[in-house]
Amino acid sequence: MAGETPPAQPAPGPPPRPLLWRWRRNPLRRRTDVLQAWIGLGVLLAVAAVGPVAAVLVGDAAHRHYRDTAHHQARTRHPTTATLVRDAPRHPEPGSEEEKKTRYPVEARFTTREGRIRTTRTEVRPGLPAGSPVRVWVTSGGEATGPPLTREQVRRRSMGWALLTAIGVALTGAAAHGLAGLVLRRRNLADWDRAWARTAPRWTTPT
16 A cells, blocks of 8 residues: 555665685774784694694504503403303393393303302393303403403594594684684774774863
8 A cells, every 4th residue: 555654674784794804905904804814724724734643643542552452351351151140131122123232231150260259240132041151251360341352443442532633633723713813802902992092082072
């Protein structure tokens, strides 16, 4: 209808900043803007250069550590047969795929090489009756323990440390860039305060 007031339109937002605006010459660009751009570029190059190297070095060190650990475990641990002390719990869904993957911790008794009887807890499949033989790993001192690390476990743990190192380098770079930006923003605010202190008296009308 004629004479109707059109609906209010939302206020336009700020225009998008041009790409790489800190590198472009313009009257409003400050020296701190250029400095922040160079710091960002330096941090990016440092992370790209240091990250892969640090990940490889840490991953290699972790691989050697876990490989030596696996060899030591293989020399000091051995499997033996234990007997379940009580029945393992039954799974609520017999015959399901979940039952095939589920394991319950149950007490088992075994005899060490020195003839001592020890009791430990080991994970077994559901429904295994008491008296069933199960395999457990024992240390040279007769203590129950887990099996030695496998090659796949060594590889996964080494890759995990390498990945964590790469992420740590990236986060360190991001933190350094953020800290530099905070310092530069505080410097800008201080510059604005000093500039306003010089300009304000010109705008003030004496009464």
